[in-house]
Amino acid sequence: MVDGVVLHGRPRGFVFQVVGSAERRSRIEARLTWLRSAGERDDQREATRIVPVHREVRVQLYGDRISEAVVADLSMTGAALLLSERPEIGTTVTVGKRYATVVRHTPDGVGVAFRMPFGPLTFNERVIL
Template sequence: MQLMTAHTPRTDFVERRRFNRVTVDLLGRFMREDRTEYPCRVENMSPGGIAIATPVVPNPGERIIFYIDHVGRVEGPVTRIFKGGFAAELIGTERRREKLAARLTWLANRGELDLPEDRRHERHMPADPFSDIILEDGRRYQVQIIDLSLSGAAVQSTVRPAIGARVTLGTMQGRVVRHLEEGFALEFAAVQADESIQRFFR
């Protein structure tokens, strides 16, 4: 049995470096050891580590649980604090890391594959198509919904926010993924519950 000494390389560090970091822009939240929760934005991620932007500063070594849109639940200890956020090691089985690697590859390539909107969900036209959008700076505009699903929407609008800009449609947060001739398409930050969508059909 090999003993770990001060000069023995950490295998978990080597394990993390087996995976390439993927630059992403995902919303989420994290829970500290005292069970307090805070919103965050993921800047880059691999199956072995994560770096997030947040004003909250945890303790080095503190175990954090993350809930990341499009990824799910991951966890691990804080490894580094930097200005505007922190990095953490991700703990998981080999199989879980392989699944996470596949998911991150999909997220990294979806723009090239023209997959910004999740077409697994049927799209509908609401009975009352008019709703409000709120931009990141708080400005509010009325738009006309072209179609709507659990994962995204297309709207006709007099304004066209930049690709990647965060907007709120009604009460649902998302980001602009494509410009249309008379509007734009947005992808919700998380797949919505049926109840959230049904209010547009009342």
């Protein structure tokens, strides 16, 4: 929530004056600048992505519940999975033999972050999860 006053309307929005300390206004301005630049960033994920040769993987979702998935892409720290079920964000799953946490939903599945990232010597297109 942001406290403030609408000064006047415009055809594509309005002018809003934030009521708060200089530090609070500065933080809000920095966040708005970051949001404006989001359209210029194609992908905010930091790690390099690959498409592995062995894309099929079993995902253990809830207790003993197993689902088949396809690895859309893979990095040392996580993976995008094509998966019909979408566990809640924050859910722990097992992708192949790796523990992971669901960090985002995609139109076709989920993104997961591995608890233990791959090392540079074991990460390549032939890796098997």
